[in-house]
Amino acid sequence: MRDYLWADAYRMPRYLPLWTGFAIALALYLGATYLISGPAFTPETYASVLAVFGSLLPLVAGLSLIGFVYSHDVRAGAMKVAIGRGVSRRGVVGVKTVELLTLTVLGLGLLFVLCAAWDAVLGLDPGPAPLAGLLGVTLAATLQLLIYGLIAGCVAFARQETTASTTVFALLASGVFEVILGLVLSQDAVVDAVGDLSRFLPRNLTSELGHAWATGDPGSFLGFTLVAGYLLLPVLLTRYLFDRTELDF
Amino acid sequence: MDVQPDQAGTAPLPDNVTEVPVIRLDTVSKRYGDKPALREVSMSVAQGDVYGLIGRNGAGKTTIMKLILGLSDLTGGRLLINGATTAKSLRTQRATLGYLVGQSFFAGYSARENLEYFRRLKGVADQNEVPRVLELVGLAGVDAPFRKYSMGMKQRLGIANALLGRPRTVILDEPINGLDPQGIVEIRELIAELNRDQGTTFLVSSHILSELALVATHFGFIDEGRLVAEMSAAELSDATGVGNLTVGTDDPDAARRLLAAQLQVTTASLTPNGTGITIPLSSGVDPAAVARTLVNGGLELHELHVARMSLEDFYFSLTGGAERHA
Numbered sequence: 001m002r003d004y005l006w007a008d009a010y011r012m013p014r015y016l017p018l019w020t021g022f023a024i025a026l027a028l029y030l031g032a033t034y035l036i037s038g039p040a041f042t043p044e045t046y047a048s049v050l051a052v053f054g055s056l057l058p059l060v061a062g063l064s065l066i067g068f069v070y071s072h073d074v075r076a077g078a079m080k081v082a083i084g085r086g087v088s089r090r091g092v093v094g095v096k097t098v099e100l101l102t103l104t105v106l107g108l109g110l111l112f113v114l115c116a117a118w119d120a121v122l123g124l125d126p127g128p129a130p131l132a133g134l135l136g137v138t139l140a141a142t143l144q145l146l147i148y149g150l151i152a153g154c155v156a157f158a159r160q161e162t163t164a165s166t167t168v169f170a171l172l173a174s175g176v177f178e179v180i181l182g183l184v185l186s187q188d189a190v191v192d193a194v195g196d197l198s199r200f201l202p203r204n205l206t207s208e209l210g211h212a213w214a215t216g217d218p219g220s221f222l223g224f225t226l227v228a229g230y231l232l233l234p235v236l237l238t239r240y241l242f243d244r245t246e247l248d249f
Numbered sequence: 250m251d252v253q254p255d256q257a258g259t260a261p262l263p264d265n266v267t268e269v270p271v272i273r274l275d276t277v278s279k280r281y282g283d284k285p286a287l288r289e290v291s292m293s294v295a296q297g298d299v300y301g302l303i304g305r306n307g308a309g310k311t312t313i314m315k316l317i318l319g320l321s322d323l324t325g326g327r328l329l330i331n332g333a334t335t336a337k338s339l340r341t342q343r344a345t346l347g348y349l350v351g352q353s354f355f356a357g358y359s360a361r362e363n364l365e366y367f368r369r370l371k372g373v374a375d376q377n378e379v380p381r382v383l384e385l386v387g388l389a390g391v392d393a394p395f396r397k398y399s400m401g402m403k404q405r406l407g408i409a410n411a412l413l414g415r416p417r418t419v420i421l422d423e424p425i426n427g428l429d430p431q432g433i434v435e436i437r438e439l440i441a442e443l444n445r446d447q448g449t450t451f452l453v454s455s456h457i458l459s460e461l462a463l464v465a466t467h468f469g470f471i472d473e474g475r476l477v478a479e480m481s482a483a484e485l486s487d488a489t490g491v492g493n494l495t496v497g498t499d500d501p502d503a504a505r506r507l508l509a510a511q512l513q514v515t516t517a518s519l520t521p522n523g524t525g526i527t528i529p530l531s532s533g534v535d536p537a538a539v540a541r542t543l544v545n546g547g548l549e550l551h552e553l554h555v556a557r558m559s560l561e562d563f564y565f566s567l568t569g570g571a572e573r574h575a
Binding site: 003004006010011014075076077078080081082083084086087088246247248249 | 315354
């Protein structure tokens with residue numbers, strides 16, 4: 001497993017889309033905050049920029065990350081070589097999960113630092129807790145990217161092709177899937193029968209949790225448990241499905 | 250004899266086996282849904298063999314290789330690699346195998362970059378391994394990205410990848426697919442050289458049987474998921490050695506009469522084009538005596554040659570003929 005991680009570390013600087021995704025996200029933030037900076041700056045405009053940035057971040061940064069962790073690997077058959085060299089299938093799932101986790105946290109962490117530094121350069125003053133908004137958005141996007149990435153990974157492992165997993169990730173990270181599901185769940189008939197379940201969708205839960213953590217609040221236990229479930233279930237499902245997947249040359 | 254694995258995952262050998270085979274399949278079966286892909290296949294690849302696995306497309310060759318490499322699970326039976334048979338010990342032993350995995354590589358990387366990646370993945374510490382194997386397959390100095398390679402170059406890179414880290418056993422599925430005649434000769438010579446000089450064991454499948462016949466020391470013939478025969482090259486030579494004597498002459502009918510009268514050869518038949526006769530060597534006829542008899546009888550001799558049964562003919566004789574495979 002260590003060799004597999006070591007090999008993927010060799011691949012990282014050579015996979016340009018990985019850096020392009022983060023660069024685009026950073027450019028979006030820099031451009032938008034630059035446009036609203038100056039005498040006309042208000043905390044409200046800043047909050048709206050953060051909202052848009054937060055909604056785009058999982059998709060923009062995530063597509064390149066998913067491409068690196070799953071698509072590039074599957075197309076080159078690297079995980080099959082790893083299995084042929086004695087890495088267990090669960091070990092392969094573990095390596096890919098660790099990669100997704102590490103790159104997401106490091107990538108979005110670095111993005112947060114650069115964005116915060118840019119805010120300081122522009123002299124933006126969004127309120128009494130200047131970094132809380134940006135940190136909350138980044139934490140929420142980190143959790144969302146992980147959840148959607150692990151679900152996309154499940155598809156990539158089970159089907160051993162990349163189009164379906166990328167499509168699933170794009171639908172989830174763009175919010176399309178949750179908007180549709182939210183509409184269904186907020187119908188009176190559904191609400192009357194099982195209550196309002198739309199607040200338990202990943203995007204809502206992670207936003208609540210991210211913003212709570214950003215202000216030092218641990219957040220609700222239920223929310224934390226559900227997010228942990230959203231993270232754990234795709235990994236378990238991936239292990240189950242990949243154990244039963246026939247691999248071809 | 251029922252052989253159970255010990256605690257280390259290594260199965261004791263049956264009484265009549267003295268050397269641990271590198272790869273052994275014991276009544277291995279594999280089904281895809283209701284469709285059987287392998288039916289109780291038992292085969293054994295010994296250290297130092299070049300084992301040629303022969304079968305038409307869909308016969309089960311690739312399935313056997315997938316099972317050995319852990320890309321697919323057995324439905325029944327038992328697989329042993331270097332005597333190891335439990336899941337964990339099999340994984341350990343798989344690290345000693347090199348294999349050609351088709352032509353899956355990173356499209357944007359050069360040959361060197363691709364092999365550098367797989368060198369790390371395989372845990373090969375020696376940094377000189379990549380230039381060494383690229384030199385072996387004739388790709389040293391090729392800087393173009395993989396996506397621009399011809400089929401033959403992709404195949405060479407796959408073979409180089411299989412040889413990374415000097416594995417003791419190498420599994421090659423259709424290694425000469427896409428190679429030009431020069432490339433086929435080079436790969437054949439490379440297999441023979443590694444086998445001779447370093448004792449590398451090979452399990453090779455190919456549908457180009459004439460090439461396998463030149464390099465393999467053992468053969469397994471597989472048809473519709475069943476191993477129909479397994480034999481050494483010497484045994485195969487014995488089995489295919491009984492061929493035909495073909496004689497080209499100006500009067501084939503007269504030749505038949507002459508041979509029947511003087512040599513008591515009654516099995517001669519006309520060749521399909523009618524310009525000669527064919528005599529099965531199983532009749533015990535001496536080709537020199539045939540030539541002498543015909544010339545002394547005043548007939549012109551245009552051609553005289555002994556044709557052994559080809560590997561293709563032998564395969565078809567085992568599996569029911571070429572017509573069934575058409």
